[in-house]
Amino acid sequence: MTISARALEIADKVEAFVRQTVIPYEQDPRRDHHGAPLDELVYEMRDKARVAGVLTPHVLPDGSHLNQRETAVVLIRSGLSPLGPLACNTMAPDEGNMYLLGKVGSPALKERFLRNLLDGRGRSAFFMTEPAEDGGAGSDPSMMKTTCRQDGNHWVVDGRKTFITGAQGASVGIVMAKAEQGACMFLVDLPDPAIRIDHVPNTIDTSMPGGHATITIDNLRVPADQMLGEAGEGFKYAQVRLSPARLSHCMRWLGACIRAHEIATDYANRRQAFGKVLIDHEGVGFMLAENMIDLKQAELMIDWCAGVLDTGSLGTVESSMAKVAVSEALMRIADRCVQVLGGTGVTDRTVVEQVFREVRAFRIYDGPTEVHKWSLAKKIKRDWKAAHAD
Template structure:
């Protein structure tokens, strides 16, 4: 594995860094945000800025209008985008659209790409992904899927409830995971304005970094034409892995940028704040926390880069992406938590971006599988055959 950065990646890193610092960070206090995230109006303005900078949807293929980034290149660019909470939204690399774009490129028919993928890549539309259900339905264990899809002529009739659906309000379409009569899981592409699909309510959440927040969706005799099946019937769980392994890694990339931002805020504070006759950072307790942060940031980055490199080699990387998800979510959380401690009273107020980063990041240890589920999955593979990795 070569850790050097290619000229292309270095140019993209510098361009992204400049774009985020000069055009996106000044908008972080824009009032067009609430407890459910940036408004659609603000999102469109951010998208226009990224389009003008040539940085919109860079992970999509060149054929679809993106930059065709490799996984390693994504690791570099996404970290820089994540330096601002608005960066991923501006560059159209936020969840769940980023993962849905990857999935649609891999699985969708040409007709489906024309109808749903191209507008998504261009930033003209948004999407959501509906798999998680209320108890006793699917969550960390997707095999508990309760939403059903029953064949009726040329259509399927879908019934069920989904929740924690990120970005649902204002989304143009949804990818629904449902169980067929034979028990297999299948994905369906459905426009959000289809009769039988209801957004029941938005859910209050600790984070507020996703346009559209998180919502509850209800499907009542929702009729979906068979041609709107994504990929092949019965392959839903397989396709979920195509989406989730890279998507959980891009979470790590974006949040690494936020953790690095937190460290920079803490360093600046430790350099200018005086306490007990000297600069705050000169006190060992504070200096050690900054040093621990640096180690955690580098550890997370190396896990991301290694897993990204494996994916670029064509390796499935399920085991490695689980490992990276646990290491990064916990290391990056420790960084932000220490930074709050260093800032003291300032750290628990909105005087800096740190409090927002803290609130947004806590969910990262749960998104795309809690740490405990990934550890359990890893343990099964460690104790079993290597082929299962």
């Protein structure tokens, strides 16, 4: 399947917007206590993206989506700045939440909750992960402690959540809880007095507004018609969201590492040491050559996994493989870029140090590398046993 001319045109427009309009905002001081962009900055950039015709560019005017391979060429370009996905409305968790709502939501839920997200006029949060000290769900969602029970025409939700990206300042939440029937998902308007933000920690990454909050949900009453899909199907819906969302992260951070490599390459071709430019020293030139290899391998892995998802497969195995391969490759790239820049690489004089921090966090969220490897090893064992069954 080839990438359509329409998708390539959209991607070119997104790249031009990010390079010309968004990158100058990287030094904008409108940040919160630990460096994440304030909503004032986010919505100012989105207003400009709306005028430029690149807001939510992967969703077409008729509501249909570009396919995953086409989405990749667009989201990679949006990631050329850590602010690009925020400006273009392709950032997590909103992009994944919009995808899930589009796949599972009823027409009424789409009209009430999806429209503002597509228009870039609100942010969302996905409430799944729970505190380790409570024995709650992390990489293993079957450990979920948050409960929901039906009470007339409402559901009542109680529990705690943690690392809820963007919860502070979000207008829409997707809350996951466990009922007798199994896992359920609910759409809620935010803020809600029954959903209390206990703490927003400082974290190594600073690209996502609202931080990664710890939440207490106390007697949250949700109308029954705000359940997303059917009771007991929450884990299935989570996979509908998570496999493409993992890949979308790979796309965006590949874009950021392309930019970091550009900066390191420019520096290596200008900076003199020991009588010649840095790139002529094998120690530096070889690092940039290795970056070129890793960038291409990451691009090919993303394209392959996107092609699998475009067949209609959930792609859980493929997205796990892509998450491991791409996140580890991008970490190597970001680390080399810092090294090439030397002292400058550990300062905020360029975006490279932020890309390094963001990609380091990426190796953990949406499933740490080790969890995905463990899952893949289980599949290898199942396949072996099936092939050797009597």
